[in-house]
Amino acid sequence: PDCFTKLGGNQYVNSAAIGRWDDFLLQEAVPLVEKQFGCGGKGKRGIFGKSSGGYGAMAHALLHPDFWSAAAIHSGDMGFELLYRHEFVPVLRSLTKVGFDFGKWIDTFWESKKFKDGDIHIIMMLAQAASFDPDTSARYGLRLPVTHDTCEIIPDRWANWMKWDPLSLVEQHGAGLKALKALYIDCGDIDQYNLVYGARRMHKRLDQLGVSHIYEEFPDNHSSVDYRMDISLPILAKALA
Numbered sequence: 001p002d003c004f005t006k007l008g009g010n011q012y013v014n015s016a017a018i019g020r021w022d023d024f025l026l027q028e029a030v031p032l033v034e035k036q037f038g039c040g041g042k043g044k045r046g047i048f049g050k051s052s053g054g055y056g057a058m059a060h061a062l063l064h065p066d067f068w069s070a071a072a073i074h075s076g077d078m079g080f081e082l083l084y085r086h087e088f089v090p091v092l093r094s095l096t097k098v099g100f101d102f103g104k105w106i107d108t109f110w111e112s113k114k115f116k117d118g119d120i121h122i123i124m125m126l127a128q129a130a131s132f133d134p135d136t137s138a139r140y141g142l143r144l145p146v147t148h149d150t151c152e153i154i155p156d157r158w159a160n161w162m163k164w165d166p167l168s169l170v171e172q173h174g175a176g177l178k179a180l181k182a183l184y185i186d187c188g189d190i191d192q193y194n195l196v197y198g199a200r201r202m203h204k205r206l207d208q209l210g211v212s213h214i215y216e217e218f219p220d221n222h223s224s225v226d227y228r229m230d231i232s233l234p235i236l237a238k239a240l241a
Contacts, residue, residue, distance in 0.1 A: 007127035012056025017134035017141025048072035072232035079198020103139035133160035182239035
């Protein structure tokens with residue numbers, strides 16, 4: 001489903017700042033669809049997504065293999081060190097202009113007639129912050145895992161982010177993936193967010209754990225790659241038939 005938020009999106013996990021999206025999917029959205037359309041049920045549920053949706057599909061497959069029976073992950077967020085660390089610099093530069101008033105920056109973003117170059121990436125990073133390390137005492141529940149003046153990592157806050165990295169989740173929950181009927185992972189080999197390196201690490205770790213899966217790389221970047229679903233969806237449909 002479209003889980004759009006004031007911060008532009010979310011990672012389909014429970015967050016004290018932007019909502020309990022994990023619970024929503026499992027306890028509300030899927031039961032409603034299954035009741036309304038007479039489909040699905042245990043052993044017949046598949047999940048797939050791209051980018052943040054790919055992250056959600058990977059996280060849900062790891063955390064809820066008893067609920068989902070197949071998953072496809074397209075260019076999903078994983079390998080947080082390579083994906084996010086360098087993105088904090090432009091976030092700091094942008095927020096410096098408003099004295100690190102997160103609420104003011106977000107309100108200005110939505111009031112603007114046209115988004116400035118790079119602002120989409122700024123609000124994307126704020127959505128990650130609200131998902132992985134929310135501060136319920138702050139407006140919009142936001143805080144950063146880096147110091148505002150020197151962009152140095154704040155260890156305890158960054159640890160909160162890293163525990164949500166699929167490469168961390170797989171260490172605790174990877175064995176559960178063996179219950180899936182199908183697991184498909186792909187990524188463009190020139191993904192501009194460095195996601196191919198996280199995908200390769202996941203592929204390598206799943207092999208080590210003996211988790212059956214399909215892994216593919218394709219000659220493209222992160223953008224406009226929905227055509228890859230022409231490959232994954234038939235795999236899910238066959239597995240869930």
